[in-house]
Each structure stands twice: as C-alpha cells, then as structure tokens.
Amino acid sequence: MIATVYRLTAPGMIEPCCRELSPAAGGVLLRPFRLSVCRADQRYYQGQRSPEALKAKLPMALLHECCAEVICDPSGQYRRGELVVPVPNLPAEADPFIAENYLFSSRFRSSGYDGYLQEYFMEDPARLVRAPKGVKPEVCAFLELVSVSMHAIRRFEGIAHNRRERLAVWGDGNLGYITALLLRAMYPKARLLVLGTVAAKLALFSFADRALLVDDLRAGARETLCDHAFECVGGGGCQPAINQMIDVIAPEGTMALLGVSENLVGLNTRMVLEKGLRLFGSSRSGLADFQQTAALLAQSPRLAAALEQLVGEIVPIRAVADIHTAFRVDAQHSFGKTVLSFLI
Amino acid sequence: MILAAILAGGTGTRFGSASMPKQFLELGSKPILVHTVEKFLVHPAVEHVAVLTPRAWLSHSESILAAACGADAAVTVLEGGETRNGTLRRALDFVEERFGKEQAHTLLTHDAVRPFVTHRIISDNIEAAQTHGACDTVIAATDTIVESEDGRFISSIPERRRMFQGQTPQSFDAKKLRRLMDSLSPAEETALTDACKIFALRGEPVALVNGETNNIKITYPYDLQVAQTLLGD
Numbered sequence: 001m002i003a004t005v006y007r008l009t010a011p012g013m014i015e016p017c018c019r020e021l022s023p024a025a026g027g028v029l030l031r032p033f034r035l036s037v038c039r040a041d042q043r044y045y046q047g048q049r050s051p052e053a054l055k056a057k058l059p060m061a062l063l064h065e066c067c068a069e070v071i072c073d074p075s076g077q078y079r080r081g082e083l084v085v086p087v088p089n090l091p092a093e094a095d096p097f098i099a100e101n102y103l104f105s106s107r108f109r110s111s112g113y114d115g116y117l118q119e120y121f122m123e124d125p126a127r128l129v130r131a132p133k134g135v136k137p138e139v140c141a142f143l144e145l146v147s148v149s150m151h152a153i154r155r156f157e158g159i160a161h162n163r164r165e166r167l168a169v170w171g172d173g174n175l176g177y178i179t180a181l182l183l184r185a186m187y188p189k190a191r192l193l194v195l196g197t198v199a200a201k202l203a204l205f206s207f208a209d210r211a212l213l214v215d216d217l218r219a220g221a222r223e224t225l226c227d228h229a230f231e232c233v234g235g236g237g238c239q240p241a242i243n244q245m246i247d248v249i250a251p252e253g254t255m256a257l258l259g260v261s262e263n264l265v266g267l268n269t270r271m272v273l274e275k276g277l278r279l280f281g282s283s284r285s286g287l288a289d290f291q292q293t294a295a296l297l298a299q300s301p302r303l304a305a306a307l308e309q310l311v312g313e314i315v316p317i318r319a320v321a322d323i324h325t326a327f328r329v330d331a332q333h334s335f336g337k338t339v340l341s342f343l344i
Numbered sequence: 345m346i347l348a349a350i351l352a353g354g355t356g357t358r359f360g361s362a363s364m365p366k367q368f369l370e371l372g373s374k375p376i377l378v379h380t381v382e383k384f385l386v387h388p389a390v391e392h393v394a395v396l397t398p399r400a401w402l403s404h405s406e407s408i409l410a411a412a413c414g415a416d417a418a419v420t421v422l423e424g425g426e427t428r429n430g431t432l433r434r435a436l437d438f439v440e441e442r443f444g445k446e447q448a449h450t451l452l453t454h455d456a457v458r459p460f461v462t463h464r465i466i467s468d469n470i471e472a473a474q475t476h477g478a479c480d481t482v483i484a485a486t487d488t489i490v491e492s493e494d495g496r497f498i499s500s501i502p503e504r505r506r507m508f509q510g511q512t513p514q515s516f517d518a519k520k521l522r523r524l525m526d527s528l529s530p531a532e533e534t535a536l537t538d539a540c541k542i543f544a545l546r547g548e549p550v551a552l553v554n555g556e557t558n559n560i561k562i563t564y565p566y567d568l569q570v571a572q573t574l575l576g577d
Contacts, residue, residue, distance in 0.1 A: 001382035002372070002459050002575060016558070018460065018574045020372040020379075023386060024414055031386075031463065071386045081388060119463050120386065318464060319554075344464045 006117040006323060006344075007059040011047025014117075014323050015059070027122040028078055029071040030086065034141035034314075035117070035340040036065035037330040039234075040260070041110055045327045050262075057112045063340075064088035064109040066116040067131055067140035068123075075125045083131035085143045085294070086123045087287050088115070101151070101284040108284065117323065119344065129290040132298035138311045138339045139304060143293055144285070145337075146307065149179040150296070151289040152230060152256045152282035153186060159280055160228050160254035164190055168225060168249075170214075170241040171232030172196025172205070173335060174310060175258060179230050180208055185296065185303045193226055195244070197237070201335050204309060214244060224250040234259025243268050251275040258282050312336030318343050345391050345449050346470055348384040348513070349435035352377055352397040352405065352456035353424035365401065366562055367456040368408070372575050376562060377405065378412040379459035385417060387466045390452070393417075394438050396424035396431045397456075428537050429525065436522050449518040450474055453539065457562040458512055460574065465555060466513065472551040473515035479551040480540040481559070482508035511555040514540050524548065 001023055004016045023029040041062040043049050049057075067085055070078040078084060088109035091100040100106055107113040114121075131140040167190045169180045180194050184207050194211040196202045202211040217225075225248040233241040238259045245255055246268050255277060272279065297304045312333055315326040317340050330338035352367045367377040377395070384390045397405040406421045413419055422438055424431040432453065439449050450473050454461060465481055472479035485507035493499040516539065524542050536542050540550045562568050 001386065002379050004462060018558070020374070020575060022373075022412075023382060024412060029386060069388070071388065343467065344462070 001120070003118060003120040004344075005061050005114060005119070006320065007061050007114070008044055009059040011045060011054070012324075014320050016320060017059075019118075021120055021122055023072055023122075024074065026074055028073040028075070028084075028125050028128060029120060030068040030084070030123055031071055031120050032066050032116050032118065032340075032342040033069045033083060034067045034137045035063045035342055036142040036145070037063065037326060037338045037340070038065055038110075038145065040064075041115070042327065042330060044110075046331070060110065060112065061114040061117040062110045063115040063117050064111070065142045065144040067137045067143070068116070068121075071120065073125060077125045078128065078130075083137060083140065084128040085131055085140055085290060086116070087127045087129070087285075087290050088144060089284055089286055090127070091286075100286040127287065129287070129294045132294045132304070134301060135297050135304045136308060136311075138314060139297075139307045141339050142310070142337045143290065143297070145174065146178050146182070146297070147285040147289040147293040148258070148282075149175065149182045150293045151285035152179065152258050153182055154289065154292070155280060155282055156228065156230070156254060156256050159278055161252060163227050166191045166193065166226045166250075168193040168195065168229040168245070169208075169232060170195045170229065170245055171234075171259065172198055172201040172211075173232065174337060175234075176232035177204065177310065177335075178307070179232050179258070180205060181303060181306055182296070183230070184208070185300050195241075198334075204335075207306065214241070217244065217248065224248055224253075226250065226253065228254045228256075230256045230258060232258050234261055236261070236263070239265045239267075246271045246275070246277065249275065249277065252277070254278045254280065256280060256282050310337045312338050314339045314341050316341045316343055345439075345443050345447065346389050346452070347439055347443070347449060347518075348390050348393045348452040348454060349432075350377070350381055350384070350393060350395045350454055350456050351424065351428070351431055351435075352395055352401075353428070353431045365398065366568070367397075368401065368404065369562075369568060371459060371562075371568070371571050374412060375408050376459050376571075377456045378408055380454065380456050380461065381409060381419060382413060383459065383461055383463075384452070384454070384466065385413060385419065387463060389470055390466065391418065392443070393419045394435055395419060395421045395456070396435055397421060399423045429528075429533060429539075432521075432539055433525065436518060436525070439518050440522075450515060451518045451521065452513040452515040454513040455561055458559055459562070459571070460556070460558045460560060461513065462556055462559070465553065465559065468553045469513045469515040472553050473517060476549050476551040477517045477520050478515070478540060478543045478548060479553050480514050481511040481553045481555040483511065483555045483557055483559075485509050508552065510538075510540075511559050511561070514538075516543075520548070
C-alpha cells in the first residue's frame with residue numbers, strides 16, 4: 001500500500017511524499033484520528049530552530065501527539081476501529097539505569113524521525129496504549145503531553161524527600177496547567193501553589209490553593225513557600241523563574257526542570273548549595289508514563305474533564321492547506337492545544 | 345454495503361513490450377494492483393473489494409492478492425468483461441448476487457492502475473455517492489483543452505476554469521447504476537464508455553469530488569517511472 005507522508009521540507013513548507021507500507025507484514029497499521037500541535041513542532045514550522053538543526057532534521061513529518069485508529073493488527077491485540085495512543089519515543093535498546101527517553105540511541109517522532117502527519121503508519125503493538133474509556137479523543141490527542149508531566153512527577157517521587165505538604169508549579173501555560181492538575185490529583189492533601197505571569201490564565205487554575213503572579217510573590221529571608229517545585233516555563237522566562245524557585249523553596253527541596261530553553265541559563269548556585277537543593281531535568285516520557293497517565297485518566301473523570309479546558313480550536317484537515325491553517329491558528333494562542341481532526 | 349470494484353481489465357497493449365498487463369508490474373516491492381486493493385481494504389468504511397481481471401490473469405491475481413492481503417481478506421477476484429461497460433455489469437452482478445439485489449449498495453469503481461488514491465478521496469466518494477447517487481473524482485484542468493471535430497483544426501476552446509480532468513474512483517448508488525445501464529440502447533452501449541457519462545446523459549446528477557494531482561494512472565512506461573520516483577524516498 002502506498003501512503004502519503006506530509007513532510008516539512010523547509011520552514012512553512014509541507015509537501016506530500018509517498019511511502020510504501022505493508023499492512024500484512026507485522027506491526028499495527030494505524031491512521032491518525034486526532035493530532036495535536038506541540039511547541040516543538042511549531043518551532044520547526046516557524047524556522048525557530050538553528051540552521052544546523054533544521055538542516056539535520058528536515059525533511060520530516062511533524063507532530064508527535066496523536067490519538068490513532070487501529071486499521072489492522074496481525075498480532076490480534078487490538079480490534080479494528082479501536083482508538084490508541086502511540087508512544088513517539090522509539091527505543092532501540094533497554095538499559096537498566098537509563099530510561100528509554102534519555103537513551104541517545106532512541107528515536108523520537110517529529111525530531112529527526114517522521115512524526116504522525118501521515119495518512120497511515122505502522123507501530124509495534126507494544127508501543128501503543130489504549131485510549132482511556134470516557135476520555136474524549138481530542139484530549140487523547142495530547143495524552144503525550146500529559147505523560148510528560150506524569151514522567152516528571154514519577155521522577156520527582158524517586159528523588160524528593162517525603163515531606164510533600166507544599167508543592168509549587170511555575171508556569172501558567174499548557175505544561176504548567178497539566179502538571180498542576182496531575183499534582184492535584186496525585187497529592188490531593190498537599191497545598192498547591194501556582195505562579196505565572198498572566199492573570200487571565202492563572203484564573204483557570206481554580207483547583208490550586210493559590211495562583212499568584214510572579215511579581216506579587218513576596219517571601220522573607222527565612223520564609224519558604226514550598227517543599228518542592230516544578231518549573232514549566234521554558235524559553236527566556238525560565239531563568240528568572242528558576243531563580244525565584246531557588247529563593248522561595250525550603251532547604252533540601254527538589255526542583256524539577258521541564259521547560260526547554262534554547263539559551264544557557266544563569267542560576268543562583270550559591271543558594272542552591274546553601275539550601276542543599278536537588279535540581280533534576282525531565283524531558284519527554286516513555287511507555288510506562290503513557291500507561292500510568294491512561295490509567296489515571298480512566299480513574300479520574302474530573303481530571304479528564306479538566307483537561308478538556310485545554311482543547312482549543314479543532315481544525316479539520318482535508319488538504320495540505322489545512323495543515324498550514326492549523327499551525328497558523330496554533331501560533332495565535334498562548335494557551336490551549338490546537339487539535340487536528342485528520343480527514344486527509 | 346459499501347463495496348469497491350477494482351477494474352483491472354486492461355491487457356497492457358499500451359505498455360509496449362511489457363510481458364504482462366501494467367497492473368501486475370512491480371511498484372516498490374509489490375504489484376501495482378496489490379497497492380491499489382490494499383488502499384481500499386484498509387479504509388474502515390469499505391466492506392468488500394471485488395477485483396475484475398482478464399480471464400487469463402485470474403489465478404495470478406488471486407495468488408498475488410492472497411500473498412499480500414491474506415487468504416481471509418474481504419477480496420473476491422472476478423473475470424472482467426470485454427468492454428468497460430461489460431466489466432461494470434459483472435461488478436454489479438457480483439454485488440447483487442453476493443450481497444442482495446434489493447439492498448442499497450454504494451459501489452466505488454476504481455482503476456487498478458491508480459495506486460496513489462488517498463483515504464480522503466475514498467471517503468469523499470462514499471459521502472458524495474450516498475448523497476447524490478453518483479460522483480466522479482476530478483482535478484482542475486491545468487492545460488488549456490482544445491476541441492477539434494476533425495482532428496486537423498480547432499473547433500472550439502472551452503473556458504479552462506470550467507474544465508476538469510477525470511480520475512477515479514467513480515462511485516454510484518448500485519441500483520441506480522443498474523437501472524441506467526439497463527436503459528442503454530445498443531448504440532449507446534457502444535458509445536458510452538464512461539459510467540458517469542451515462543448518468544449525465546440521462547440527466548442524473550454526478551457530483552464532483554476533488555482528486556489529487558498524484559492520483560496518476562499508470563498507462564505508459566513514463567508513468568511507471570513517475571510512480572517510482574514518487575515512491576522513491
């Protein structure tokens with residue numbers, strides 16, 4: 001079978017290419033059902049990556065957030081028509097100490113390897129997770145992003161000390177919202193603080209105990225505001241955010257860094273040392289994170305419903321021009337997820 | 345039911361010295377016919393695929409399709425007719441015999457040698473045929489179309505924006521197609537080689553479905569080279 005792959009060949013240019021697939025040769029044949037745009041995809045689309053990165057990674061099909069429909073599964077594990085979420089991280093080996101998403105040998109879709117903007121694609125059945133029952137496909141489209149928060153929280157649980165009474169999230173964007181929501185669900189008794197820069201966005205964090213503008217934060221020299229903290233800011237804002245976290249976190253606290261920055265970040269290491277802080281990086285996610293996320297969403301209808309707040313415009317994709325529309329629409333919004341309804 | 349009839353009746357005379365009809369030539373790692381049939385088989389709405397092939401190629405068609413799609417795939421290989429209309433009648437006979445004459449069926453007819461058909465084109469055909477009774481897949485004409493009555497001089501040049509190039513699938517309400525085909529006189533039967541033309545001649549609507557420029561028909565060796573280039577990444 002010949003299937004079309006919609007590849008970014010240069011910033012702003014998407015070209016259909018053809019590829020041969022063998023549905024009966026093993027692997028699950030899938031068709032994207034709902035897709036979602038990630039900031040990383042937008043950076044490729046807008047040419048905001050370095051010329052070297054663009055040269056090395058393009059042409060490439062974008063999008064790694066996907067809810068797909070099973071077309072056929074020779075292994076018999078999945079029924080035709082079932083909705084699944086594929087894991088975009090594709091490990092080539094297993095390591096007893098290094099998680100699959102940190103292995104240099106792993107490939108990642110829409111980062112040097114074709115993403116899901118494809119008419120059909122094949123996947124190992126072991127790299128699929130069933131879409132949780134009762135969760136809308138538009139939310140399942142960005143389950144990958146939810147699993148990124150889940151991954152950071154699971155790592156936090158292995159690193160941080162056990163006083164987890166006051167948790168804080170910096171960042172009022174999608175990742176901050178999701179991370180705060182997961183912390184609320186997983187630590188219902190903890191006091192949850194969210195810090196951001198846009199009052200209108202912070203208003204959506206009504207489930208948190210407090211949502212504050214970073215400029216309104218006041219802490220005395222001996223006063224601390226959280227036991228542990230999660231940075232979900234990224235970009236140019238992550239330096240002041242991380243330093244503010246260092247200022248207000250309690251000694252021996254753990255700080256999770258999730259935001260991507262293209263630039264080097266200057267940190268107040270004197271205070272990191274003085275407080276004995278633990279900083280850890282967290283990036284992407286793996287199969288276990290997808291499975292735990294799907295299980296949590298299946299058990300927590302309120303959490304799944306709260307994630308629906310993130311669903312922004314749903315763009316029907318019937319032609320390449322519609323893909324451009326989706327990226328343009330997405331670029332106009334600083335909050336929420338643009339979802340592609342894949343009809344092409 | 346929604347069914348596809350893959351018209352693989354060509355004997356490949358236009359393919360010069362090729363030893364087999366063009367639908368059996370390899371594109372990538374498989375015969376062109378297999379690529380085409382697979383595209384309909386994987387579409388969630390298509391319930392059965394009939395392949396109409398020259399008599400001499402029946403068993404070859406069955407073998408290559410069983411090898412690629414599995415013996416239990418919803419595919420039936422049938423002998424095609426002498427003409428396009430004859431092949432179409434055989435497809436209708438099969439649909440009626442196997443799936444009931446009284447039931448409503450949507451029949452998508454497609455050239456075996458158009459393996460680049462897309463999921464979207466198939467979906468749009470189903471929707472248009474079910475809504476309007478018939479549809480044709482087309483792309484806007486990019487070349488100026490020149491009409492000549494005698495083949496020597498231009499008799500007219502139609503306005504290009506009103507011109508479209510026909511592709512396939514062409515899709516129909518099967519009962520309606522049967523009724524209109526049965527109404528053809530012997531002279532019309534010979535002259536009307538396009539099922540959509542039969543609808544148009546009888547004043548029945550035929551909706552246009554947007555095709556794709558790469559939904560090419562592999563007719564000449566040049567086309568096969570183009571197809572291989574499209575696939576070769």
